[in-house]
Amino acid sequence: MASFVRELERRAGPALRLEQRSGGVGCVVWDAALVLAKFLESGAWPLSRRAVLELGAGTGAVGIMAATLGADVTLTDLQELQELLAVNIENNRHLVTGSVRAESLEPLLKTLRELTGPDTCVLCCYEQRTVGRNPEIERRYFELLQVDFELERVPLDQHDEEYRSEDIHIVTIHRKRTNSPS
Ligand SMILES: C[S@@+](CC[C@H](N)C(=O)[O-])C[C@H]1O[C@@H](n2cnc3c(N)ncnc32)[C@H](O)[C@@H]1O
Numbered sequence: 001m002a003s004f005v006r007e008l009e010r011r012a013g014p015a016l017r018l019e020q021r022s023g024g025v026g027c028v029v030w031d032a033a034l035v036l037a038k039f040l041e042s043g044a045w046p047l048s049r050r051a052v053l054e055l056g057a058g059t060g061a062v063g064i065m066a067a068t069l070g071a072d073v074t075l076t077d078l079q080e081l082q083e084l085l086a087v088n089i090e091n092n093r094h095l096v097t098g099s100v101r102a103e104s105l106e107p108l109l110k111t112l113r114e115l116t117g118p119d120t121c122v123l124c125c126y127e128q129r130t131v132g133r134n135p136e137i138e139r140r141y142f143e144l145l146q147v148d149f150e151l152e153r154v155p156l157d158q159h160d161e162e163y164r165s166e167d168i169h170i171v172t173i174h175r176k177r178t179n180s181p182s
Contacts (some may be wrong), residue, residue: 008034008061011041011070011093016092018059019084026081031168033058036125037065038163039154039170045123047071049098051117055108055122057081060088060100062125067100070091075102076111109144112173122149122173127165149173 001021008016021027040047040062048070054063067073075085084107085102093100112122116155129135145151154170 008037011121012147018061018170019087020059023084026077029059029061032125032127033061035159035163035168037062038160040066042159042160060085064092064100067096067098070113073100079104113148118175124171124173125171135162148176
């Protein structure tokens with residue numbers, strides 16, 4: 001299987017080395033992952049000793065970056081991505097100051113509902129697509145998400161100055177507060 005390494009520079013210390021492969025969508029580092037990893041590195045969200053769950057981690061770029069910033073990270077993706085995640089964790093373990101492990105999970109919305117509590121904050125970063133069925137799928141995804149969650153976009157001027165793009169959005173997702181009967 002063809003593989004090639006993508007380096008992800010860090011402000012402090014050596015770059016992350018992320019193995020990429022030919023194959024499915026999860027086998028390469030996406031631009032949205034670069035944007036979120038560099039946003040986390042800016043320190044806007046202190047991560048030391050925070051528990052972090054990355055959903056659909058692919059190569060693990062974002063979660064491994066978070067682990068180098070002191071977070072205790074669980075990377076999740078489908079079963080077929082587990083081996084690549086394991087390789088990337090091992091290749092970068094010497095840079096990790098928190099902890100990092102990988103797991104496979106069920107579909108995204110179900111996962112979000114099951115793993116979030118009233119104080120959980122989910123960070124979602126995605127590249128907006130305009131072709132094919134992508135806009136429709138995106139609209140439907142956010143519609144379903146907003147049944148149980150509140151969404152807020154992180155303004156572009158808070159993203160990393162270099163790693164930002166008009167069509168890559170960072171969104172915070174919190175569970176809606178349910179009003180208990182008085
Ligand atoms: C576009 S890739 C993005 C990968 C990585 N986050 C990045 O930005 O480089 C989407 C990822 O979501 C994963 N994925 C799709 N359905 C999933 C599910 N039900 N549970 C967990 N991961 C899933 C895919 O395997 C793939 O790795």
